[in-house]
Amino acid sequence: MDFNLSCPIPKSEYDKVLLAHGGGGTLSHHLLQKIFFSQFKNELLDVQHDGAMFEIDENKFAFTTDSYVVSPIFFPGGNIGELAVNGTVNDLAVCGAKPLFISAGFIIEEGFEIEELWKIVLSMKSAADKANVKIVTGDTKVVDKGKGDKLFINTSGIGLIEKDVNISPANCKAGDVILLNGKIAEHGIAIMSAREGLEFETEVISDTAPLNGLVDLILLTSKNVHVMRDPTRGGIASSLNEIASTAEVGILIDENKIPISEEVKGACEILGLDPLYIANEGKLLVFAAEEDSEKILNVMRSHEFGREAQIIGKVVADNPKSVVMKTLVGSTRIVDMISGEQLPRIC
Amino acid sequence: MKYIDEYRNSETAKFLAERIQKATSKSWNIMEVCGGQTHTILKYSIDELLPKEINLIHGPGCPVCVTPLEMIDKAIAIASRKDVIFASFGDMLRVPGSEIDLLTVKANGGDVRMVYSPLDAVKIAKQNPDKKVIFFAVGFETTAPANAMSVIEAKRLNLKNYSILCSHVLVPPAIEALLSSQNSLIQGFLAAGHVCTVMGYEEYIPLSEKYKVPIVVTGFEPIDILQGVYQCAKQLEEKKYEVKNQYSRAVRREGNLSAKKIIFEVFEVTDRKWRGIGNIPKSGYKVKAKYSMFDSEKIYDVGDIEVNESPVCIAGEILQGIKKPTECSAFGKECTPEHPLGAPMVSTEGACAAYFHYKKFDTAISEK
Incomplete structure (x- = not known):
């Protein structure tokens, strides 16, 4: 018997994800619109800001998440760790929110040097101190060698928006x-x-x-x-x-x-x-x-x-x-x- | 930044635009040969500064655009092999072959790498002795010395796993092909400064004399283009036809002799097919027989490749300057940089992509 799936895959010119789908340009935009926004659609997401903004008991909050996959993980002027803290802090800040709490998820490739991990954690701590936010929860996963690229970090953050601030x-x-x-x-x-x-x-x-x-x-x-x-x-x-x-x-x-x-x-x-x-x-x-x-x-x-x-x-x-x-x-x-x-x- | 800022100066631009205006009494069709110049013209809206009598025709000097479809399909076939690392300059990766492009080969698991220099590809070959490394040697005379150098370097290192897929094209035969065409509207040329940095400009003198056209060797900054247009328009008005060198800060009459020596050590002139234009005699380089162990075409038999160009794409007419991108029915509709039907929409130097990015659909932009 023939039947239709309730949600057919949206028509796309590509049947595989290309690197350009993550480049921040038109292809990324298409991927977001066609695959993610079309299904997750809601009034907060639809605003399409750097973070979601919502009210709980008359207090306004901003909530955001970002993953960091930069290679090399150490680069002139910084490393993946401080980037992960600053990036989420900044996404909250541009919503007009004061960043309060951050989560950190680590996906580590087997064989990664502990010393490098330590350096990254230290710079995350110092970045969090500088931005006056606390890293309050987190997660660690280790994947087989060759299944990751040294280290990926995801950070999410929540911030409080002052009553008279309205950024949109x-x-x-x-x-x-x-x-x-x-x-x-x-x-x-x-x-x-x-x-x-x-x-x-x-x-x-x-x-x-x-x-x-x-x-x-x-x-x-x-x-x-x-x-x-x-x-x-x-x-x-x-x-x-x-x-x-x-x-x-x-x-x-x-x-x-x-x-x-x-x-x-x-x-x-x-x-x-x-x-x-x-x-x-x-x-x-x-x-x-x-x-x-x-x-x-x-x-x-x-x-x-x-x-x-x-x-x-x-x-x-x-x-x-x-x-x-x-x-x-x-x-x-x-x-x-x-x-x-x-x-x-x-x- | 020296050699940049003074060539993007608005006062100088205004001054030159006025001189061009004063010097021009009737319509002239001037072709800028190189895609880099087309890019500058669109990026800085040079046409806004020029009198309407000056019609700039965009030439075929975009190596990505004129690389024949068969060659791209060949590259894709080689790059798809499991035992291969395929290295290329960045802007070749997105050029559509008959079915897919090299970035799709990469997404499908092929080892396709973007390099900034063919010598980086030689380095990859040295580091990966169990893989065969192929460099896609595309370009005009400009990239030929570095590509030839990579072969010499691979030989010096005694590498058995490095070869180049050579699809070099040459400017003067293309100019001659355009001039000898019945359809040609071109009355003057801005020759490509970088090509002449390597080759000099002596080979343009007989062309200028035979077809009675002024040729001005021109650079790539906005002021360069305006000076080039001025020198060309002035000659046209005075009924002169000479080869002039606007880009004298980089180009000598004889070119770069050491670079030329390296080119002719490795390459020899051959007939070459240009995408959108067709076969042009003696318009390319191929690897000499004595270096055939570094010639991917000799090493990999990928069989006869049948090609299908998009029937709506008018790349050929665009590359010959007969039509403007906006005259194509697919422009900005079926054909966009995300989904290009033809090569001029892919490379940032392609005329269609430049029109799409900077002018879009010829809607007037206003500043208020």
Whole structure:
């Protein structure tokens, strides 16, 4: 007898998962929409923020999770452990939440050096102390040699949102200014240079950092912060595109205003990569009402993770759902959502 | 950053745009040969800065785009073998073959690795003596010296497990093929600066004379392109046709002699099929017989491969500059970077991908 499954597999161009499905671009987006969101659908998930936000007994909370599979696990400027703590802290912070508690799950490959594990745990402790969060629960699994890549870490976190804080893409409107706390693409280039053994004259160091202190300061300074994002994989271009499309607004940025170091610029030139799409781990995008922009910029620059903050653009009514950039030579172009991983060019 | 910032300066760009405007009295079709230049033109919206009389035609200089489908299917067949590590530059991995691409081979369990240099592939061969390592040697004259060097290095190390799948293509024969075509609209060329860094520009002089077209060796930054267009348009207006060198900070007339020596030690000129264009005589390199033990085509018999190009894809006309990507009925619909029907949509240097990323569907963007 013929019968239909109640939930047929959604139509996809791929019958296997490709690496690009995890790259943060259009393919990742399709995977989330078609496979996960279509089934897990609910009012909290549908907001599609970095974490879920909900109320219990009139208290507002944010809840988030993230897995860390970076290779190599030690890289210039940090390691997988502090990345796992900072990443979850940052996901909570950009929801406007004060991070309270974090869980840590470890998937360890048989044969992994205990000494390396110890180093990672120590740096997680120090990152948690610095961000003022407690690691309150966890899990450890060991898999056969060859079934993992040294160490994977999952962290989840829960944070409390102050009553008067309301951060959501829906609040974002034409006229808002967009601020960025510092130089882009440093984490991605640090990882790439460690992974590929690329050597540059000056070492590029990951920007991994907890952003909750900076966010606290910003939220104390202004009640007109509308959206915040930590642009990790996919870079600032992907985060800006996500906001433009969720909030149904246009975004105009100025290439001249985007902070970027000479070393990162040089590495991108050599590899043929666009820094707008390269990962960050300590960057913060803030969308706020124009009247508060100077105030926020000044307070950002007073913080150790915001010294090089800039106003990089604004929200506009034109070109809804797209990001447009004024280029260095004075023309304008679309900054698109990237489809998969950026692939270095042949020549 | 020196050699970058001054070539992306908005004041200089404005100044050059005005000079081009002043120098131009009628319409000119100028082809930028290299995909890297196409990318710059779209990335910096150079067309916005140019007078409407200057029509830039995007040339076939994207190595990923012109690599024939048979060769990609061959690469896929070799890469799927259990005893093989297949190494390639990143942007070849997503080029669709008849059925799948190399990234799908990887997802299916094949050992496909992205490398930044063919010498990295030699290193992999040295570290994996029980595996056969193949490097996909694709590109114009630009990548030929490094690819040839990898063969010389493998020989020096006495490696028996390294070979290259060679699909090199050459610029001057392609320019000649375009110029001799009945359909050709091209009146001037911006030649590819990187290719000329290796090869010099002497071989362009007879082409310029025979077809009476100005050829300007041009770099890849926005200011380079504007200077190249200016030097080309000025010659067209003055009815001159010479080879000029805009990219003099990198290119010498004779090119890089040591690089050329390495190329001709390992490679010899051969006829080559270009995807979308067809067979062009003497337009590629193949591995010389004396290095045949490093030639994947000699080692692996993957049999005759039958190929099926997508019937709607107009890559051929796009690569010849006859049509713009937006004139294709599949552009942005069935054919997108996630699901490319033809190679120009895959590589970031392909004209279709550049249009898709930067211009999308030719909708005007406004700045307010």
